[in-house]
Amino acid sequence: xxxxxxxxxxxxxxxxxxxxxxxxxxxxxxxxxxxxxVTTISLQRVWxxxxxxxxxxxxxxxxxxxxxxxxxxxxxxxxxGGVIELVAHHNxxxxxxxxxxxxxxxxxxxxxxxxxxxxxxxEKFAGxxxxxxxxxxxxxxxxxxxxxxxxxxxxxxxxxxGFVASIHPGPAAAxxxxxxxxxxxxxxxxxxxxxxxPPLGTDKA
Amino acid sequence: MNDTPQPAELHTxxxxxxxxxxxxxxxxxxxxxxxxxxxxxxxxxxxxGVLIEIDFADATxxxxxxxxxxxxxxxxxxxEAVSFSPDLTSVRVGVRVDKTIAPFIDDEAKFWLxxxxxxxxxxxxxxxxxxxxxxxxxxxxxxxxxxxxFTGLDRAPVSPDPTKGTWVELRAEDAGGxxxxxxxxxxxxxxxxxQNLRLSxxxxxxxxxxxDAPHDKRLSSQTRFWDTSGFSVSLGAGGVSLDVRSLASLxxxxxxxxxxSTGGSTVQNGRPFRLFASVEAARNSIFGNDLVDPVRxxxxxxxxxxxxxxxxxxxxxxxxAGEVTDISVRMQADSVGNxxxxxxxxxALAPARLGLDESTEAEVVTEFLSxxxxxxxxxxxxxxxxxxxxxxxDLTDVPDQPEARxxxxxxxxxxxxxxPPAANELAASAExxxxxxxxxxxxxxxxxxxxAMDSIxxxxxxxxxxxxxxxxxxxxxxxxxxxxxLNAEGAAQKTISALDRVTSAADSVLTEIxxxxxxxxxxxxAAQTFAELPMGEIGEKIDGILGxxxxxxxxxDAERLPRALxxxxxxxxxxxxxLRAGGAAEKLNGTLDATQDAxxxxxxxxxxxxxxxxxxETLVSxxxxxxxxxxxxxxxxxxxxxxxxxLRRATSSFGSLARMIERNPRAFxxxx
Numbered sequence: 001x002x003x004x005x006x007x008x009x010x011x012x013x014x015x016x017x018x019x020x021x022x023x024x025x026x027x028x029x030x031x032x033x034x035x036x037x038v039t040t041i042s043l044q045r046v047w048x049x050x051x052x053x054x055x056x057x058x059x060x061x062x063x064x065x066x067x068x069x070x071x072x073x074x075x076x077x078x079x080x081g082g083v084i085e086l087v088a089h090h091n092x093x094x095x096x097x098x099x100x101x102x103x104x105x106x107x108x109x110x111x112x113x114x115x116x117x118x119x120x121x122x123e124k125f126a127g128x129x130x131x132x133x134x135x136x137x138x139x140x141x142x143x144x145x146x147x148x149x150x151x152x153x154x155x156x157x158x159x160x161x162g163f164v165a166s167i168h169p170g171p172a173a174a175x176x177x178x179x180x181x182x183x184x185x186x187x188x189x190x191x192x193x194x195x196x197x198p199p200l201g202t203d204k205a
Numbered sequence: 206m207n208d209t210p211q212p213a214e215l216h217t218x219x220x221x222x223x224x225x226x227x228x229x230x231x232x233x234x235x236x237x238x239x240x241x242x243x244x245x246x247x248x249x250x251x252x253x254g255v256l257i258e259i260d261f262a263d264a265t266x267x268x269x270x271x272x273x274x275x276x277x278x279x280x281x282x283x284x285e286a287v288s289f290s291p292d293l294t295s296v297r298v299g300v301r302v303d304k305t306i307a308p309f310i311d312d313e314a315k316f317w318l319x320x321x322x323x324x325x326x327x328x329x330x331x332x333x334x335x336x337x338x339x340x341x342x343x344x345x346x347x348x349x350x351x352x353x354x355f356t357g358l359d360r361a362p363v364s365p366d367p368t369k370g371t372w373v374e375l376r377a378e379d380a381g382g383x384x385x386x387x388x389x390x391x392x393x394x395x396x397x398x399x400q401n402l403r404l405s406x407x408x409x410x411x412x413x414x415x416x417d418a419p420h421d422k423r424l425s426s427q428t429r430f431w432d433t434s435g436f437s438v439s440l441g442a443g444g445v446s447l448d449v450r451s452l453a454s455l456x457x458x459x460x461x462x463x464x465x466s467t468g469g470s471t472v473q474n475g476r477p478f479r480l481f482a483s484v485e486a487a488r489n490s491i492f493g494n495d496l497v498d499p500v501r502x503x504x505x506x507x508x509x510x511x512x513x514x515x516x517x518x519x520x521x522x523x524x525x526a527g528e529v530t531d532i533s534v535r536m537q538a539d540s541v542g543n544x545x546x547x548x549x550x551x552x553a554l555a556p557a558r559l560g561l562d563e564s565t566e567a568e569v570v571t572e573f574l575s576x577x578x579x580x581x582x583x584x585x586x587x588x589x590x591x592x593x594x595x596x597x598x599d600l601t602d603v604p605d606q607p608e609a610r611x612x613x614x615x616x617x618x619x620x621x622x623x624x625p626p627a628a629n630e631l632a633a634s635a636e637x638x639x640x641x642x643x644x645x646x647x648x649x650x651x652x653x654x655x656x657a658m659d660s661i662x663x664x665x666x667x668x669x670x671x672x673x674x675x676x677x678x679x680x681x682x683x684x685x686x687x688x689x690x691l692n693a694e695g696a697a698q699k700t701i702s703a704l705d706r707v708t709s710a711a712d713s714v715l716t717e718i719x720x721x722x723x724x725x726x727x728x729x730x731a732a733q734t735f736a737e738l739p740m741g742e743i744g745e746k747i748d749g750i751l752g753x754x755x756x757x758x759x760x761x762d763a764e765r766l767p768r769a770l771x772x773x774x775x776x777x778x779x780x781x782x783x784l785r786a787g788g789a790a791e792k793l794n795g796t797l798d799a800t801q802d803a804x805x806x807x808x809x810x811x812x813x814x815x816x817x818x819x820x821x822e823t824l825v826s827x828x829x830x831x832x833x834x835x836x837x838x839x840x841x842x843x844x845x846x847x848x849x850x851x852l853r854r855a856t857s858s859f860g861s862l863a864r865m866i867e868r869n870p871r872a873f874x875x876x877x
Contacts, residue, residue: 044229051235071335
């Protein structure tokens with residue numbers, strides 16, 4: 001695909017408002033955002049946040065998410081355990097929501113971000129609209145991963161009936177929130193302009 | 206060409222920026238995240254407790270990850286896994302125990318499940334209804350070798366801390382009204398609890414009693430325990446008294462103890478005690494705790510074992526040595542295969558009462574009794590007491606028994622051969638005899654006998670009979686007057702006067718010799734007068750007396766004696782006829798034995814007849830004595846003797862009648 005990129009034309013685009021400026025400009029004259037040239041440095045940040053998110057995701061799944069105490073009977077469930085329990089209680093809808101929001105989406109995000117970060121290094125796939133769509137979807141859907149954390153936060157706040165029933169967030173809640181935040185930052189740090197660039201090395205030569 | 210050589214074009218490549226400038230500091234974030242995560246993981250790994258495994262029979266209410274292990278009600282661990290032992294006979298519960306407490310869990314640690322319990326004393330551990338079952342553990346503060354494998358108790362121990370009291374084992378024949386958790390009472394104060402109510406493999410019931418410190422000091426080896434379950438109602442001079450120890454003991458029973466005698470030794474944990482059924486039994490038992498660990502034997506009786514019950518005494522050669530603990534029927538098959546029932550009586554013997562050591566093994570006792578049985582020892586039912594109505598089992602030598610031996614392999618206990626009941630039939634069936642005697646017309650019999658005796662008395666006391674000696678005396682008197690008459694006006698005086706006359710005649714001869722011839726004539730006259738004295742009259746008079754006597758003896762009065770006797774006999778016969786007519790015959794005809802018993806009763810009644818005879822004898826002998834005064838062999842005497850002989854015959858026939866009745870009552874009663 002032969003697309004004229006801003007970089008090829010000696011221009012630089014504002015990542016916030018989209019205005020194109022001459023290559024020397026350091027700040028966007030319209031919105032004041034710093035203009036950064038497209039570099040692979042940003043990819044490092046993507047990877048760094050990506051790994052941090054992945055690391056935080058491990059305890060998020062291994063430790064209990066929610067500690068429910070009902071009439072002195074305390075129960076602690078991990079995310080996956082909760083899903084299995086919901087299925088066992090035939091709450092398939094809720095189970096599907098929790099499963100999609102807490103497991104499928106984060107995992108899909110990891111895969112998607114990792115895939116995008118890897119793919120931009122190869123010319124073969126440069127300039128793909130599909131990649132842009134994927135990136136937009138990842139960006140959009142990332143916040144919904146927080147749905148589980150919200151549920152835990154709201155339940156913990158509302159269900160405090162003392163001995164009868166009380167819900168406390170487990171240690172997984174924090175790490176899951178961190179994991180989601182890290183993956184969001186990772187997605188944020190991905191420069192979509194890289195999608196359109198040929199691999200930087202070949203570009204220079 | 207002085208060209209200065211141009212320096213070769215310098216090919217430079219800019220030095221690549223140092224690695225640290227090319228690497229974004231953002232990489233610190235995942236590194237920190239990794240470090241924190243690993244740190245947390247390591248901490249939680251290193252902080253996690255020690256895994257111990259406890260085997261339980263079942264895992265009711267145990268849920269992995271939730272069920273807690275508690276020590277003194279403080280949670281110190283959580284069940285991590287529930288699996289099975291390799292042979293699947295028990296549940297292996299893996300418990301993660303807090304690191305700080307784990308070193309104290311040594312091989313003396315005890316674990317049990319705590320569940321809610323509802324008992325008469327209330328509901329306990331209600332909290333576990335909501336919180337769920339948990340595992341309770343107890344161990345002391347002295348850590349020894351640490352163990353990781355335990356076997357859980359089936360139920361909570363009587364007291365978790367064995368140093369805070371003493372537990373003893375109570376053995377009872379049956380549980381009665383006892384229940385788990387029932388109180389142990391000492392003088393009205395609850396000092397302990399019962400627990401682990403269970404069946405004893407040797408028969409009976411076992412229950413652990415835990416007596417809390419410091420009350421356990423009240424225990425001694427002489428202490429006796431008894432069951433205060435339920436309530437007792439007693440009716441006495443003071444009215445009806447209802448005794449209920451406590452509401453709890455009414456519902457779930459209770460055990461009370463008291464030390465009645467001194468001299469006991471201190472009690473160690475687990476010492477067995479006998480649990481008596483009542484305070485009286487506890488107080489009165491001569492065995493005390495001897496029977497706490499009795500040796501049991503089975504007795505198989507062919508005959509009825511009426512009167513034998515639980516608690517019936519067992520005597521060993523006359524000494525009380527045990528009691529009956531169980532009675533049942535055992536079906537057996539003979540050689541042909543016919544089923545027949547034998548009464549199975551289980552007895553408990555105190556080895557000490559057999560002359561053996563108190564703690565003799567059952568096998569040794571069996572061996573000892575085997576020897577005794579070979580020497581003729583048998584078990585039989587015997588009656589003791591005044592009427593033999595109190596039944597006991599007597600282990601004693603019974604002669605002439607077929608050879609038998611102890612069967613040590615009989616289930617459930619070795620058997621001792623038995624003998625038929627002791628042959629004291631009269632005593633044994635005294636009650637029976639009484640009933641039959643009662644059925645006899647004994648009153649009428651007695652009345653008849655009394656009537657007969659009265660008749661004899663009438664004869665004896667009759668004035669005419671009494672007059673016999675009087676008449677005899679009269680006769681004698683007459684004789685005496687006769688002799689006196691003779692003396693007074695008889696020959697002697699006349700002779701004297703004649704002699705006087707002779708003397709005067711002689712005198713006159715002497716004076717008047719000349720009238721000799723006349724004198725001689727006067728002498729002749731005098732002699733003639735003498736000859737004319739009434740000697741024949743005297744003889745006639747004596748004859749007359751004898752005739753009087755004879756007629757007297759021939760009189761009706763004298764004859765009445767034997768007649769009265771024969772009347773008596775007739776009356777007896779009539780009495781017997783009455784017996785025959787009175788339906789007794791039909792009854793007695795049925796069973797010869799019954800008749801014999803009746804006859805015996807009649808015989809008893811006729812025991813009074815000899816007395817009657819004796820009376821007659823006395824009468825006779827008195828008469829004899831009287832007659833003896835009259836000398837030998839006179840006609841008079843003969844008459845008397847005949848009379849006496851008749852009397853004797855009557856007496857002896859009366860006696861033989863009695864004997865006949867005794868000997869052959871059937872003939873007597875049936876008239877054949």
